Amino acid sequence: MAVATSELSSPTRRHWSRHLPAVVSFLVLAVLAVVVIGIPVGWTLSTALKQRHEVIAWPPVYWPPDPQWHNFAEVIERADLLRFGINSLFIAMFTILGRLLSCSIVAFSFARLRFPGRGPLFMLLLSTLMIPNQITLIPQFVLFQTLGWVGTYLPLIVPDFFGSAFFIFLMRQYVMTIPRDLDEAARIDGASTWMVFARIVMPLCIPPLTVVAVLSFLSSWNEFLSPLIYISRYDDYTVQLGLSFLRGKFNVEWNLIMAGSILGVVPCILIFFLAQKHLIGGIASVGLKG
Amino acid sequence: MSRAARREAIEGYIGISPWLIGFVLFTAGPMLASLYVSLTDWRMVEAPNWVGLRNYVKIFTDDRDFRRAIGVTFTYVLMALPLQLLLGLGLSLLLNQRVVGIRLFRTFFYIPAVLSGVSVALVWMWLLNPDFGIVNAFLGVFGIEGPGWFWDPDWALPAIVMIGLWRVGGGAIIYLAGLQNISPHLYEAAEIDGAGAFARLRHVTLPMLTPTLFFQLVMELIDAFQAFTAVYVTTGGGPVGATFFYMLYMFRTAFVDFDMAYASALAWIMGMIILGFTALVFKSSALWVFYESEGRG
Numbered sequence: 103m104a105v106a107t108s109e110l111s112s113p114t115r116r117h118w119s120r121h122l123p124a125v126v127s128f129l130v131l132a133v134l135a136v137v138v139i140g141i142p143v144g145w146t147l148s149t150a151l152k153q154r155h156e157v158i159a160w161p162p163v164y165w166p167p168d169p170q171w172h173n174f175a176e177v178i179e180r181a182d183l184l185r186f187g188i189n190s191l192f193i194a195m196f197t198i199l200g201r202l203l204s205c206s207i208v209a210f211s212f213a214r215l216r217f218p219g220r221g222p223l224f225m226l227l228l229s230t231l232m233i234p235n236q237i238t239l240i241p242q243f244v245l246f247q248t249l250g251w252v253g254t255y256l257p258l259i260v261p262d263f264f265g266s267a268f269f270i271f272l273m274r275q276y277v278m279t280i281p282r283d284l285d286e287a288a289r290i291d292g293a294s295t296w297m298v299f300a301r302i303v304m305p306l307c308i309p310p311l312t313v314v315a316v317l318s319f320l321s322s323w324n325e326f327l328s329p330l331i332y333i334s335r336y337d338d339y340t341v342q343l344g345l346s347f348l349r350g351k352f353n354v355e356w357n358l359i360m361a362g363s364i365l366g367v368v369p370c371i372l373i374f375f376l377a378q379k380h381l382i383g384g385i386a387s388v389g390l391k392g
Numbered sequence: 393m394s395r396a397a398r399r400e401a402i403e404g405y406i407g408i409s410p411w412l413i414g415f416v417l418f419t420a421g422p423m424l425a426s427l428y429v430s431l432t433d434w435r436m437v438e439a440p441n442w443v444g445l446r447n448y449v450k451i452f453t454d455d456r457d458f459r460r461a462i463g464v465t466f467t468y469v470l471m472a473l474p475l476q477l478l479l480g481l482g483l484s485l486l487l488n489q490r491v492v493g494i495r496l497f498r499t500f501f502y503i504p505a506v507l508s509g510v511s512v513a514l515v516w517m518w519l520l521n522p523d524f525g526i527v528n529a530f531l532g533v534f535g536i537e538g539p540g541w542f543w544d545p546d547w548a549l550p551a552i553v554m555i556g557l558w559r560v561g562g563g564a565i566i567y568l569a570g571l572q573n574i575s576p577h578l579y580e581a582a583e584i585d586g587a588g589a590f591a592r593l594r595h596v597t598l599p600m601l602t603p604t605l606f607f608q609l610v611m612e613l614i615d616a617f618q619a620f621t622a623v624y625v626t627t628g629g630g631p632v633g634a635t636f637f638y639m640l641y642m643f644r645t646a647f648v649d650f651d652m653a654y655a656s657a658l659a660w661i662m663g664m665i666i667l668g669f670t671a672l673v674f675k676s677s678a679l680w681v682f683y684e685s686e687g688r689g
Contacts, residue, residue, distance in 0.1 A: 123489065123589065124489055124490060124491045125491075127486050127489035127491050128489075128491040128492060128493075130486060131486050131487070131491065134483075134486075134501075135497060135500050135501070138558070139500055139501065139503070139504070141526065142515065142516075142519055142526075142558075145518075145519060145526045146515050146518070146519075149518060157524065158523075158524050159524075160523075160524065161529065162524065162526060162529050204410040204411065204414075207407050207410065208407060208408050208410055210407060211403070211404050211406075211407025211408045212407075212408060215400050215401075215403055215404035215407060216397070216400055216401065216404065217400065217401035217402075217403075217404030217405055218401060220404065223408065223412070226415070227411065227415075230415065230419055232610065232614065232667075232670055233419065233423075233663075234614055234617065234618060234663050234666045234667075235618060236618055236639065236642065236659045236662050236663055236666075237422075237423055237426060237659050237660060237662075237663040238418065238419055238422045238423060238426070239642075239646075239659065240422075240426055240429075240642075240646050240652060240655050240656050240659055241421075241422030241426040241429065241656070242422050243646070243647075244422075244425065244429070244436075244652065245417075245418075245421075245422060245425075247436070261414065261418050263410065263414075264410050264411060264413060264414020264415075264417070264418065265410050265411035265414055267411075270411060295400070295403045296403075320506055323508065324507075324508035324509060324510075326508075326509055326510055326620075326621045326624075327620055327621065327643075330624075331647055341508075342508055342509075342510045345508070345510045345511060345514065346510050346624070346625055348514065349514065349517075349625075356518050356521070356524075359514055359518065360514070360515065360518060362514075363510075363511040363514045363515055364511075366508055366510065366511045367507045367508055367511045370506045370507055370508065371503065371506070371507075374503065374506045378499060
């Protein structure tokens with residue numbers, strides 16, 4: 103009661119104590135955003151627009167007086183980023199296609215169909231999330247070597263047509279929330295299981311399918327280790343491989359290295375902003391309760 | 393089993409068959425194969441000869457690179473993991489406040505997590521450049537002479553930790569989801585009981601968030617032990633082996649020296665270390681993870 107009286111007696115203080123955490127939070131967030139994100143990003147961009155002598159000027163040139171926008175064109179040309187970009191897109195398209203097809207049908211089956219061993223198999227699927235990639239990396243290489251796939255894109259694409267535990271889990275959680283009445287109504291009308299899958303359930307699964315597509319694009323575009331292992335011909339390089347050689351190629355031309363790094367993340371940022379709403383919600387929904 | 397049930401079961405198996413086949417082909421099969429290969433002397437040229445535990449014995453008794461790689465990797469995990477969890481959690485608490493522009497802040501801090509590891513590593517190499525980087529320029533303003541970061545054996549590992557910390561927004565978004573699932577009633581009840589902000593954090597927020605923390609701890613543990621891209625791009629293991637990560641050692645053994653047998657043994661040892669720690673976290677979870685459905689703990 104004492105608290106209540108004191109609050110009543112001084113409305114201004116109450117006002118301030120109520121808002122203090124929010125004000126402090128805002129200030130901390132704003133400072134962090136500027137120092138931790140803003141300055142590094144700004145410095146990267148400013149470097150990318152500098153001339154060579156400005157890059158190594160001391161004290162540093164914070165913003166070049168004469169921005170060299172053609173640095174971007176130069177790095178695209180000299181580091182073949184356009185060609186690598188097309189390669190990366192090609193791989194990403196197949197990865198997305200493979201994941202959408204396989205994960206949706208597997209997720210639907212786990213969520214909707216009853217079969218002996220469903221529970222244990224689903225637990226097995228979840229437990230594969232915890233298998234370190236290291237253990238399968240080498241034997242997978244040997245497998246693809248035996249198949250004659252090393253040096254092609256197949257090792258980067260084919261496994262995606264066999265689902266991905268994480269995305270199957272994500273989609274299955276979503277399908278579980280779709281009322282079964284719809285399935286049953288369709289079945290009474292004579293729809294087969296696969297028609298229910300394709301005509302009833304999937305059209306309602308646009309949100310998780312978007313999440314799968316976007317996250318698959320990001321992981322495929324950003325993947326480094328697999329292309330490093332499997333791709334040998336320069337012409338077949340992905341963007342990440344190309345970027346990883348920038349330093350060897352341009353040595354101390356940090357303006358070009360930064361321009362290349364920026365170009366390499368442009369598609370990720372575009373996709374992120376396009377799908378932002380689905381994405382953050384989708385990641386958040388990954389059944390942490392499951 | 394009725395006809396309809398049998399039909400449904402068959403359809404179910406067909407439906408999950410892509411994953412099941414993939415599991416056998418790309419996970420279970422390779423795991424067994426690599427276990428076998430690790431017990432041979434296979435170098436991909438001649439047929440493998442069975443050598444029993446020789447590779448493992450050599451790794452544990454006579455392999456300085458292994459000891460170095462284990463040392464570097466454990467040091468990294470001990471530095472990176474607690475910081476990632478704490479900063480991720482702290483950031484998510486801030487991002488959970490109702491302040492002006494909160495959506496924009498959430499987007500802003502999440503962006504580093506969607507960027508490619510190669511680009512981010514290159515950018516940090518430049519930010520931390522000892523001679524012309526902005527971080528040392530900033531330190532210079534306060535009269536501090538910044539270290540050589542990636543070029544200094546004592547500072548290369550902390551620099552790699554920093555790259556990871558820059559992307560902590562990815563984890564923060566997951567904590568944020570956990571925070572937003574906490575029922576407002578719990579806070580109201582705590583407030584009525586006279587709990588201040590700190591007490592609410594300690595007795596409501598943290599206990600309710602432990603399932604999320606647990607999930608994130610397991611995932612980040614597995615990732616931290618397998619750190620590769622940032623190291624490969626920035627230091628390549630140097631200077632003088634200061635960042636000779638385990639994954640880098642394995643990569644070289646397998647794909648530069650093509651000593652598949654030895655690399656497979658290395659892989660299984662790290663796999664067991666990771667599984668061991670994961671199991672430990674799972675075992676410990678009974679002590680600190682609070683599940684609402686268990687009732688009032």
